[in-house]
Amino acid sequence: MVWRRGRGFAEEQRIVALDRERRDLDAQRISLEGELQRATSADRIAAAASRRLGLRAPSDSQIITLIRARGAGATVADTP
Amino acid sequence: MLLHLSLVVFALALLGKAARVQLLDGDRWAAEAEKQHMVVAALPAPRGTIVDDRGEPVAISREVLRLTIAPNQVRPPSAKRNDRDSLAKELRALGVSRAVIAKALDSTRKYVAVPGVFLPSDARKVMALRGVRADWTMQRLPSGSHGLQRLVGALDATGKAQSGLERALDSLLTGTQGERRAVRDRRGRAPWDSPSGSRVNARPGHTVQLTVNRRLQELIERELLDAMERTGASGGDLVVMDPNDGAILALAGARKGRIAPSVTPLTEPYQPGSVLKPMFVAWLMDQGRTRPSEMLNTENGSYRLNGTTFSDEHKEAAMSVFDVVRWSSNVGTVKLVTERMEPSEEYELLRDYGFGVSTGLPYPSESRGQLRDPSRWSAPSAASLSIGYELQVTPVQLAAAYSAIANGGEMLEPALVREIRTADGQSVFRHERRVLRRVATKESAAEVRAMLKAVVDSGTGRAAGLAAFEVGGKSGTARRVVNGRYSRDDYDATFAGMFPMSDPQLVIVARLIEPRTQIFGGLVAGPMVREVLLGAMAASDAALDLKVLARVAKAVELPSVSDSAPPVRVLSARDEPALPELDAVPPPREVAPSPGRVVVTLPFAAEQEAAGPRALTPVPSVRGLSVREAVRTLHAAGFQVKLARGVRGRTQPAAGASAREGSLVVLERGS
Structure with missing residues (x-):
């Protein structure tokens, strides 16, 4: 009975360690997702594109919307 | 004999004590043993996550560690290892200040709390040292733009909701604590969930999905700051609403060159000026008291009533009702309203459009604005109200009112929360389009939309226009009240726009406070609406139906370009x-090798x-x-x-x- 109980404790400690590792990884995941969001924010990308590449926002007549036809590739809509 | 007697007494005393321990105090001793053997701890419930309209987290809770150090328990240096050096090194790596590290190494101290929280992966090495204790705690991690964080609000150090949606929705976001009971091992350690213990899992709080679109939110915040820089304005507000279901897609306020600490489009009402004119015209048309083509005497742009002179920027002897809106004629509007509406009708109309009443949005410090009862009006009040003075409205109220005109006359309940789900994904609330009342018929709403389109095509709002799409809107320029008087120099400039006019998908209200380059709403706030629309169209995920836009876009003839153009x-x-x-x-150009065999x-x-x-x-x-x-x-x-x-x-x-x-x-x- 003592052996069984000791074994139970050891297994439980392993489970606890794994649970801690899971929580640790969860916390890291949340951090990394936050960093990803910040890095991909339009604000940041637009500023960098303007500063480093000299890009600017298009006017409405320069925007062409591509609409995917059903069951086919992309087609150009009849925008100006 | 004496010896025997002593033994019998001793045996009886022993039996008595045993009987007392077992029979009389048995329960108490069992409880005491249980207490020493078992450990009970609360399991904190993670606070519910707040996500944007696409499901990306805006505020999320994660488990992190708080570190405390018992310097007097840190192992003294030996020939083999130096824990004090290791402790200093690891604390430095965690970014802990020198002063705290010095305290942590001072072996005369019993307890030092390390400020801040740490990821377990970062603190693993320091946790392995003797004398270092780590406690799990929940940390609320905000993400997204500054304006979005202001809307969501914050928690204090103890995890109590302090402001914003966190506070308004606290009961839904807070979970239910769990409990764990475990048996201690021989060293006193308590492995949770031991076979002899028991566990009641914590139940996380609900997930709240907002209607706010992150891309639009970023766009309007950037545009707000740019517009303030362009115009020298001291502040501004921007709101974007879906007129078809009342969802607020983005809202932000800025003051003194930065995003405001509170959500000013909800909390700070102001006198909006001429943006209210279309509502009166719609009502008068519905009552058959005017029509768009009716000609009005606009008195060459100057009209005196009850001791107050009303004047127009665009002065005409006469104007049609259509042009009264297009050119934002104060004289025409004042004459229309004061001659054809009773004060009670004017008041009820403004109430019907939601002014002076709370929108019902879950924001703790939302202002309902100010609209006085007609019994408290002065002689010029009826005229002043018709051109947007003597009442205070929030930009969100204005957006809701313009949404009614955009969607054909239905006043909708504004929404900031799209859905609320339990931790296991079960929906407990979902925002659905809810019509509060009809404020205009479909026909008069369509007539007013045509007027708003003319405002942008050829009226006071031309700066909001786009080349390939039809935009509608109305400008408003109102003097600000400074020290109880209307200022001659300080104005609120507003533009309320909608887009595209064939079937509006967005209503945008832009306001600038004390612009310096120009004062007129059409000239300074109109371009803000235009810029937000351009940005939204260029993004693929800014809550616009691009298929519809592709269908309604006009053909644009591109001008021929010469060097001097x-x-x-x-x-x-x-x-x-x-x-x-x-x-x-x-x-130098790289020559691409041709595929195949190369003979050298x-x-x-x-x-x-x-x-x-x-x-x-x-x-x-x-x-x-x-x-x-x-x-x-x-x-x-x-x-x-x-x-x-x-x-x-x-x-x-x-x-x-x-x-x-x-x-x-x-x-x-x-x-």
């Missing part, structure tokens, strides 16, 4: 700083000989092209380019002459 001059001025880059010799003859010939002489190519003519285009053309023909002053567009060798590919062509870019 203003856009070309603008582009040339923009390119000027980049010219030194263009001067640089382009990298040994000994290996020099590369130049193997390549042979380069081909002769005529130099292309680049006259009439911008410098950038000219350089690109010459590069494309295989030449290297050097810029020089001279006759713009002339090259050396001259256009048409043959030159070896890769040789240098001098391009003259004007004096």
